[in-house]
Amino acid sequence: MKPETLAIHASNLVKNTTGDVTPPINLSTTFFRDEHGGYPGGHMYSRVSNPNRSALENTVAKLEYGKDAAAFASGNNCGLSLFQALRPGSHILAPDDMYWGIKKQLLTIFNEILEFDFVDQTDLNLIKSSIKPNTQLIWIETPSNPLLKITDIAEIAKIAKAHQITLACDSTFASPILQNPILLGADIVMHSSTKYLGGHSDILGGILVTARKDELWEKIKNIQQTGGAVPSPFDCYLLCRSIKTLAYRMKGHCENGRLVAQFLVNHPKVEAVFYPGLETHPQHEIAKKQMKDFGGMMSFLVKGDAEATSKVVNKVKLFAQATSLGGVESLIEHRYSVEGPDSKTPKNLLRISVGLEHVDDIIADLEQALG
Structure with a gap:
């Protein structure tokens, strides 16, 4: 089956x-x-x-x-x-x-x-x-x-x-x-x-x-x-x-993830986007070989320091600023502050779990937070 x-x-x-x-x-x-x-x-x-x-x-x-x-x-x-x-x-x-x-x-x-x-x-x-x-x-x-x-x-x-x-x-x-x-x-x-x-x-x-x-x-x-x-x-x-609904939820996460990643790549206040579905990802070809699709998880670097990154994560309205991932709701998190002073994660990195809301609403929330 x-x-x-x-x-x-x-x-x-x-x-x-x-x-x-x-x-x-x-x-x-x-x-x-x-x-x-x-x-x-x-x-x-x-x-x-x-x-x-x-x-x-x-x-x-x-x-x-x-x-x-x-x-x-x-x-x-x-x-x-x-x-x-x-x-x-x-x-x-x-x-x-x-x-x-x-x-x-x-x-x-x-x-x-x-x-x-x-x-x-x-x-x-x-x-x-x-x-x-x-x-x-x-x-x-x-x-x-x-x-x-x-x-x-x-x-x-x-x-x-x-x-x-x-x-x-x-x-x-x-x-x-x-x-x-x-x-x-x-x-x-x-x-x-x-x-x-x-x-x-x-x-x-x-x-x-x-x-x-x-x-x-x-x-x-x-x-x-x-x-x-x-x-x-x-x-x-x-x-x-x-x-029982996993396969169909994943289709939605993947579709929304792809569109959000494309939006972030083209945003002037985003320094870099980490998403294996992007052709610019250094292991994109490996991902194509071993994955059926690229999922709804990604991270991006905000142009600026930790303070500028904090302003972005605190301005979201639709996204929940919370730990974890993979739920139907979109989540965003500043990973460095979770991992502590020994973390090697960049201080201007935000990790997002793209949910199953309408993608236009997800992108609009990121647009206003970055803007």
Whole structure:
């Protein structure tokens, strides 16, 4: 089935006697055992599994062409669980433009347990030269947050396989509709399901999808089930419901994103625009090769200093000045002020998540804020 069809039907796992077309929410934390001590319904305890979570994991695994999925209570839990599954002393190659929340885990939680280097992953030779004997994981993020760098998944997959290194890809900015890293050679795909999968800024979650059920994956599943950082049945239900419209929401985000990027490129008060759909983007050809479309995420530099940038972000009326992305509403944020004084993000950079409002209204708001 095509992604549009899978998104609607893959979560309909629950069979019941009342004939519901929409699967119900299963709130029970525990499940009946039979006379032999087994679990005829397939579930024992909701920390281990739950019908709604199974539906969610089945749906996203199918959308990403993976063998299995593990849903977590947040996107950050995905990174945390994968890092926990590595042997102490393992080395990770991570992107220099890495989402701050996951990067902070390495710097403050795993700094005495794992080794890591942050490198420009658009430079394949730099990746090759940065590999160490104890490198166990290459973590890529494409498009990246917040500079929208594009990493060549297929080429880095070749490097990883040649050195027997696991390749994990944070594909949150793309969603499974626009990009499928497993088909390009990645071993694990991550999504912050808070973002495009949820799509309405009202669900916190994350999910990992694996290309194969190997030893590393079994460790991750054990961390998920034993550690217990799992989403609630209601959150899983909402995510399954939201994913049913994902393909069509992404079409709107992409269409609006393309037009907003073109507007910003031509605006005299904008210094630069970071959007992979622009032919001027340095990795535009790679993006064309591995993405079906370019999404609704972009960043731009305001001509001027931090004060001038602050004036722009404080003048918007339609955009919500808020963290996060991927919702139906347009969001704008000054990333440097979120990431703190150690951030390498330019002080005049604004990141925007282009929503599903009419594009004329989105552009008009940016026009008056910049003007």
